[in-house]
Amino acid sequence: MEPTIATRNLIIRLDQISKSFSGKLVLNRLDLSIFENEIIAIIGPNGSGKSTLLRIISGLSTVSTGIREICTDTKRIGYVPDRFPKLRFTPLEYLHDMGRIHGIVPDKLAQRINELLSVFHLEESANRRMVGFSKGMLQKVNIMQAILNQPNLLLLDEPLSGLDQDSQQELIFLLQSFKNQGLTMVMICHEPLLIRTVADRVVSINQGNIVSDQSSRINQSVDSVIIKVRLHHSLFPDELNNHPGILKVQIHDGITTVHVDSHHSDSILRKLLQEDASIVSVNHTEYENEVFHFRDSSILYGEDVEQ
Numbered sequence: 001m002e003p004t005i006a007t008r009n010l011i012i013r014l015d016q017i018s019k020s021f022s023g024k025l026v027l028n029r030l031d032l033s034i035f036e037n038e039i040i041a042i043i044g045p046n047g048s049g050k051s052t053l054l055r056i057i058s059g060l061s062t063v064s065t066g067i068r069e070i071c072t073d074t075k076r077i078g079y080v081p082d083r084f085p086k087l088r089f090t091p092l093e094y095l096h097d098m099g100r101i102h103g104i105v106p107d108k109l110a111q112r113i114n115e116l117l118s119v120f121h122l123e124e125s126a127n128r129r130m131v132g133f134s135k136g137m138l139q140k141v142n143i144m145q146a147i148l149n150q151p152n153l154l155l156l157d158e159p160l161s162g163l164d165q166d167s168q169q170e171l172i173f174l175l176q177s178f179k180n181q182g183l184t185m186v187m188i189c190h191e192p193l194l195i196r197t198v199a200d201r202v203v204s205i206n207q208g209n210i211v212s213d214q215s216s217r218i219n220q221s222v223d224s225v226i227i228k229v230r231l232h233h234s235l236f237p238d239e240l241n242n243h244p245g246i247l248k249v250q251i252h253d254g255i256t257t258v259h260v261d262s263h264h265s266d267s268i269l270r271k272l273l274q275e276d277a278s279i280v281s282v283n284h285t286e287y288e289n290e291v292f293h294f295r296d297s298s299i300l301y302g303e304d305v306e307q
């Protein structure tokens with residue numbers, strides 16, 4: 001039988017939290033509880049407050065009003081920022097420094113780093129400076145620094161953003177194996193494949209508040225539609241961002257690509273046509289035939305790694 005909410009262990013509770021920057025309200029009296037072993041996907045349009053929310057959950061940012069109750073060791077929260085700089089360090093140097101900051105004893109740290117380099121297939125690049133790394137390699141180091149200290153809660157801000165398809169697939173496998181090991185995760189993402197294969201719960205944010213919070217069993221039937229259009233006035237993308245069902249808006253070479261929840265695709269197409277947009281293409285994302293082979297190694301908790 002599935003556990004009821006009352007019997008699950010709470011990790012973090014946000015109670016009526018608001019956040020303002022220079023008087024601008026970004027999060028507005030938002031409530032969110034995160035329970036042990038949950039994988040939550042946070043979705044929403046650009047500027048809706050997702051990263052701000054994740055930073056508040058992590059403790060990197062404070063609330064303006066409201067309560068953040070934390071029921072886990074704050075040192076065991078791993079955070080994967082959306083951008084990881086091309087540092088002049090090698091992964092080995094960087095991870096050793098990060099481990100020392102976390103207070104991991106040297107022997108255990110060396111063992112843990114070797115283990116992670118192997119799991120992430122980065123052994124051969126361990127002594128190369130990260131300035132020459134691809135986005136996919138940098139993202140692996142970004143995730144490695146976040147799980148170095150064996151977190152109870154892992155927060156990821158758009159972990160697949162900007163990666164090619166192979167790197168995306170590799171990271172999805174890793175996140176699936178984290179899930180299989182029982183790690184609690186909150187990730188900002190918009191990729192239907194990641195949501196469908198990893199998330200248990202999908203929290204949708206718009207204009208600083210939660211507009212829906214659903215088990216992904218409901219969302220498993222939600223596919224995304226990618227609409228490509230040419231827009232005839234530049235103000236419209238901002239307006240579009242606030243439309244329900246918009247997952248992401250990207251503009252490149254005069255073409256606006258709108259990722260939408262398929263339940264809202266008709267209304268969004270109507271709106272685009274009303275705005276005199278020229279439709280370039282409309283595609284359903286199809287991931288049904290993807291096959292997953294992931295190995296369930298003890299990436300998070302290691303074999304004998306202790307501190």
Ligand SMILES: Nc1ncnc2c1ncn2[C@@H]1O[C@H](COP(=O)(O)OP(=O)(O)OP(=O)(O)O)[C@@H](O)[C@H]1O
Binds near residue numbers: 044048049
């Ligand atoms: N440190 C800050 N100072 C001032 N304004 C900020 C700061 N951080 C975020 N904002 C503003 O808060 C709003 C929400 O930003 P946030 O990055 O949380 O949104 P988001 O949903 O993650 O957007 P995106 O999908 O584009 O990353 C934006 O208008 C942003 O400019």
